[in-house]
Amino acid sequence: MGSSTDYNMLVPIIDLSLLQKDHQTRSLVINQIRESCRTAGIFAVINHGIPETIAEEALTVNKNFFNLPLNIKEEFFSPDMYKPVKYGTNQGEAHGILWEYLKLYSHPFEKFVDLWPKSPPDYREIMGNCTMEMRKLSIQICGAIMESLDLEATYLKAEIEKGVQMVAINSYSSISGSNMKIIGASQHSDFSVITLLLQSSLGLQVMDKNDKKWKSVPVIKGALLVLVGDLLEVLSNGEYKAVLHRAIRTSGNDTRLSIASFQSLEMDEILEPAMKLVNEDHPEQYRGCCLRDYLKHRASGESKPFVETVKITNSATIQ
Numbered sequence: 001m002g003s004s005t006d007y008n009m010l011v012p013i014i015d016l017s018l019l020q021k022d023h024q025t026r027s028l029v030i031n032q033i034r035e036s037c038r039t040a041g042i043f044a045v046i047n048h049g050i051p052e053t054i055a056e057e058a059l060t061v062n063k064n065f066f067n068l069p070l071n072i073k074e075e076f077f078s079p080d081m082y083k084p085v086k087y088g089t090n091q092g093e094a095h096g097i098l099w100e101y102l103k104l105y106s107h108p109f110e111k112f113v114d115l116w117p118k119s120p121p122d123y124r125e126i127m128g129n130c131t132m133e134m135r136k137l138s139i140q141i142c143g144a145i146m147e148s149l150d151l152e153a154t155y156l157k158a159e160i161e162k163g164v165q166m167v168a169i170n171s172y173s174s175i176s177g178s179n180m181k182i183i184g185a186s187q188h189s190d191f192s193v194i195t196l197l198l199q200s201s202l203g204l205q206v207m208d209k210n211d212k213k214w215k216s217v218p219v220i221k222g223a224l225l226v227l228v229g230d231l232l233e234v235l236s237n238g239e240y241k242a243v244l245h246r247a248i249r250t251s252g253n254d255t256r257l258s259i260a261s262f263q264s265l266e267m268d269e270i271l272e273p274a275m276k277l278v279n280e281d282h283p284e285q286y287r288g289c290c291l292r293d294y295l296k297h298r299a300s301g302e303s304k305p306f307v308e309t310v311k312i313t314n315s316a317t318i319q
């Protein structure tokens with residue numbers, strides 16, 4: 001057994017339907033969200049309103065997309081970070097494709113849908129439903145997260161609603177034998193306010209802040225995962241930290257698929273720490289930043305994690 005999967009993570013499970021209940025129940029849920037964002041940086045949501053068939057169809061249609069001949073998928077290949085539809089692959093010398101991904105800009109839908117894959121024939125319709133549902137849910141969860149920070153539920157709502165939604169679909173081939181390899185999603189945090197993630201099978205790991213060990217995130221039927229992203233770290237002035245995660249390939253017969261929806265603001269919309277969370281005891285810890293800054297950072301090939309580059313390190317610069 002590879003050592004890195006020996007640890008399992010107890011991911012907090014939050015019943016989102018309770019947000020519609022009485023004031024007291026609602027507050028309990030908000031407290032759970034606060035606690036999860038502060039400690040784990042990840043939680044699972046159940047009763048979230050996205051029908052299971054939508055998630056299942058999305059996984060299936062993407063599986064069918066990745067099963068298409070390489071020449072069809074390669075139409076979407078591009079090294080350009082700014083391309084709204086982008087296919088990429090990581091090939092092992094003797095092992096064929098180990099990891100493939102497709103990145104789609106998905107909001108506004110009408111602006112991007114014509115650029116999405118045409119095949120399988122139902123790809124656009126199924127992924128249109130899926131990404132719209134994921135976006136709606138992300139916006140709802142962002143509102144609850146704002147409340148958990150003692151901000152108005154509507155704080156940044158308009159900016160988030162106008163914001164870019166990008167979806168990454170990852171496909172990892174399974175491994176045989178015990179050669180545990182970490183492919184594709186090596187350790188990183190996401191550039192998003194939150195990321196909503198659907199995984200078809202085990203493979204996502206997060207760094208446990210307490211013991212600094214990688215922990216496997218279980219697959220909970222019908223649940224979606226919510227990950228704290230870089231923008232939420234900035235907005236909360238470091239109260240919530242973006243969760244460090246990676247994806248490993250595991251043994252088994254099935255290819256593993258994950259669908260991640262990254263909710264951020266518009267390309268040039270600068271996000272700064274919320275004024276209410278900056279005070280004498282909590283001086284401003286981050287500079288404002290936008291999606292374009294992140295893409296420039298990625299294109300530059302700099303290895304330093306993006307969020308580190310916006311941290312204010314010199315206390316002399318703080319007023």
Ligand SMILES: O=C(O)CCC(=O)C(=O)O
Pocket residue numbers: 168170185190197199203204245246247257258260
């Ligand atoms: O495959 C996964 O579970 C994680 C993928 C991921 O972290 C990403 O696409 O940013």
Ligand SMILES: [Fe+2]
Pocket residue numbers: 185188189190245260
């Ligand atoms: Fe990620």
